Structure formats: structure tokens, C-alpha cells
Amino acid sequence: xxxxxxxxLGLIMLAVILYIYNQISSFCxxxxxxxxxxxxxxxRITQISDYHSNRLIDQDRLLDEIRKFNPHMIMLTGDIIDxxxxxxxxxxxxxxxxxxxxxxVFFVIGNHELRNPKGEDFVWxxxxxxxxxxxxKHTTLKVNGDIINIAGLSYDADLExxxxxxxxxxxxxxxxLLSHSPDKPIVYSSGLExxxxxxxxxxxxxxxxxxxxxxxxxxxxxxKYDKGSFRLGSTILYIDSGLGNSLLPIRLFNRVQxxxxxxxxxxxxx
Numbered sequence: 001x002x003x004x005x006x007x008x009l010g011l012i013m014l015a016v017i018l019y020i021y022n023q024i025s026s027f028c029x030x031x032x033x034x035x036x037x038x039x040x041x042x043x044r045i046t047q048i049s050d051y052h053s054n055r056l057i058d059q060d061r062l063l064d065e066i067r068k069f070n071p072h073m074i075m076l077t078g079d080i081i082d083x084x085x086x087x088x089x090x091x092x093x094x095x096x097x098x099x100x101x102x103x104x105v106f107f108v109i110g111n112h113e114l115r116n117p118k119g120e121d122f123v124w125x126x127x128x129x130x131x132x133x134x135x136x137k138h139t140t141l142k143v144n145g146d147i148i149n150i151a152g153l154s155y156d157a158d159l160e161x162x163x164x165x166x167x168x169x170x171x172x173x174x175x176x177l178l179s180h181s182p183d184k185p186i187v188y189s190s191g192l193e194x195x196x197x198x199x200x201x202x203x204x205x206x207x208x209x210x211x212x213x214x215x216x217x218x219x220x221x222x223x224k225y226d227k228g229s230f231r232l233g234s235t236i237l238y239i240d241s242g243l244g245n246s247l248l249p250i251r252l253f254n255r256v257q258x259x260x261x262x263x264x265x266x267x268x269x270x
Contacts, residue, residue, distance in 0.1 A: 023251035025056035027243055029065055030259040032229065034236055035266055036194055038174040041144035043263040044069060048098075049077040049180075049199025050242025052112065053085040054256065057243060059094055062258070066101050069260045072143045074102050076131070077199045078110025078155060078180025081122050082246060088118050092125045099129055104141060106132045108152040110180035110200065112246070134178060136161040138169065146174060151193075153179040162188040174263070182225050182239050183218050189232055195263065196237045203227035203241025206252040213254075227254075 036043075046066055051057075066074070081091055099105050107126055113119040127133050134152020141148045151165040162184065169175050175193050179185045182198035189196070204213020204226050213226035230237045240259045245251065 020250055020252075023255045024054070024245055024249050025256070027057060027062070027256045027258060029069075030240070030257050032238060032259055032261045034195065034229070034238075034261070034263045036174055036263050037266045038172070038194065039144075039146050039263060039265040041146065041265060043143055043146070043148065043174070044071040045073055045075060045176075045197075045261040045263070046071040046102075047075045047077060047197050047199075047238075047240050047259040047261060048080075048243055049240040049259075050079045050110070050202055050244055050246075051076075051091065051094075052079055052082040052242070052244030052246055053088075053091045054244035055090070057256070059097065062094075063097060063101055065258065065260075066098065071102060071260070073104040073106065073141060073148075073150070074098060075176075075178055075197050076105065076107040077178055077197055077240065078108050079112040079199065079242070079244075079246070080107070080110070081112060081116055081119070082244070083112040083115035085112075085116055085118070088122045088125065092122065092129075095126065095131065096129050099131060103130065104132075105130075106134055106139075106150055106152065106178060108134055108178040108180055109154045111155045114155055134165075136165045138165055138167075140173075147172075149173050149175045151175070151177045153177060153184060155180045157184060159188055166190065166192055181218060182237055185237065186225065186232065189235060191233050191235060193235045195261075196232070196235060197261075198237065198239045199242055201226050201239055201241065202245065203239075203254045205245060205248075205250060205254060207254040209253060
């Protein structure tokens with residue numbers, strides 16, 4: 001009888017281990033569709049957040065998913081390396097492959113880039129390969145004849161940094177703000193942004209059905225802004241739950257992911 005119980009417990013433990021491994025290694029694609037009156041055509045964005053140098057990710061599949069979606073731009077919203085990452089070359093190589101698929105790649109600094117002793121080298125490596133590092137500043141891209149303003153907020157930015165990052169943006173163009181953490185844009189947002197893209201929360205890593213995230217950094221227990229899209233007035237805040245993990249390699253009801261975001265003109269809403 002004891003052997004049967006041990007066998008059952010062993011099978012349950014094995015099933016849990018395999019489930020968690022799948023959750024932290026086999027990424028899913030979150031497809032999001034929003035609408036805007038400011039666009040004359042479709043705008044496609046791939047967001048990759050909180051990679052944390054996850055070596056379990058299938059790089060070939062990641063590149064294939066990006067190619068299939070064919071985004072106009074790729075947003076790296078921080079914590080691409082982990083605070084404990086010692087060798088940054090592998091993740092730089094992974095990002096270089098992504099950059100070869102699409103040259104419009106933008107990056108904002110997360111808390112793990114700031115924490116890692118090699119964080120500055122990593123950011124410098126991104127700049128060297130042509131990634132646009134938006135450290136409390138903005139740039140402009142033209143897509144389908146539409147002006148797209150892309151501002152970036154560093155993790156340690158204050159209100160003055162935020163104001164600097166959006167200085168000169170107008171209400172006529174489609175404005176995107178990249179911020180690793182959603183917390184500061186929630187406080188600082190002037191409403192000028194049409195779309196805010198963030199990460200940082202990992203969707204709580206451990207989620208419960210109906211309840212959602214149990215814990216998120218900077219928000220504590222049962223956070224409100226944990227994963228997915230939220231309305232801040234006329235601004236859409238979208239939080240990606242990330243491609244990697246920090247502290248412990250554990251996920252529950254919350255597989256690692258990337259996001260493919262489509263913003264359609266109001267005329268295309270149907």
C-alpha cells in the first residue's frame with residue numbers, strides 16, 4: 001500500500017515538474033488588437049519584455065513567430081538580462097538575430113539592467129548593433145504615412161525625466177510610451193500617450209483562475225495592474241507578462257510569452 005502511495009505521489013510530483021518546465025520554457029504568443037482614430041492603416045508591434053536571459057527559449061521559433069507577424073517595430077521593454085546574468089554575449093547574440101529580422105527595434109532600461117554589474121555593457125552592446133535605446137527621450141518613425149512617436153522611460157526615471165521624454169510630442173500623431181514598470185506612467189501620464197507598453201510584473205508569475213496575480217513587484221499582494229490591457233482615460237496601458245523569470249523559475253497558469261499587438265485605424269474596426 002505504501003508503495004502505491006509513493007508511486008502516486010512520485011507521478012504527481014513529476015507532472016508538476018513537467019508542467020512548470022513547460023510554463024517557463026515554451027512561450028505562447030499573446031495577440032492583442034486595439035483601435036485608433038489617429039492611424040490611417042494597421043500598425044503591428046511585437047513586444048518582448050522580461051527575457052531575463054532565459055536560455056530555455058527556442059530561438060528559432062521566436063524568430064519564426066516574429067517573421068510570421070511581420071511587425072513594423074519591435075519593443076524590448078526592459079529586463080532583457082537578469083540581475084544575476086554573468087555572461088551577456090548569448091543574450092546579445094539573440095537580440096542581434098531579432099534585429100536582423102526587423103531593424104526597427106527599440107529598448108528601454110529595466111531594473112535588472114541597472115542592477116547587473118554588466119548592465120551598462122549590455123546597453124552599450126545594444127546601441128552598437130543599432131538598437132534604439134530610448135533613455136528618457138523619444139524618436140519618430142513613419143508607418144503607412146502615419147507619424148509614430150515612440151518615447152522611452154528608464155526604470156529609475158522621475159517626473160522631470162518623464163516630461164523630458166515626451167517633450168515636443170503632439171496630439172495629432174500616434175504616441176507610444178515604453179516603460180519597463182507600469183507604475184510610473186500610471187502616476188505621471190499626461191494623457192498624451194495613446195499606448196503605453198510595460199512589463200516588470202511577470203503577470204505575477206503565479207496566477208490563480210479568476211483571482212489573477214498573487215504578487216507583483218512594487219504593487220504587493222493581488223495587484224491591480226498585473227497583466228493585459230487597462231484604460232487610463234483615453235490611454236491604453238498594456239502589460240506583457242514576460243519571456244523569462246526572476247528569483248525562482250516558477251510559473252503557474254501563466255506561461256512565458258511575447259505579445260503581437262495590432263493597432264487598427266477606426267475605419268478597419270470591423
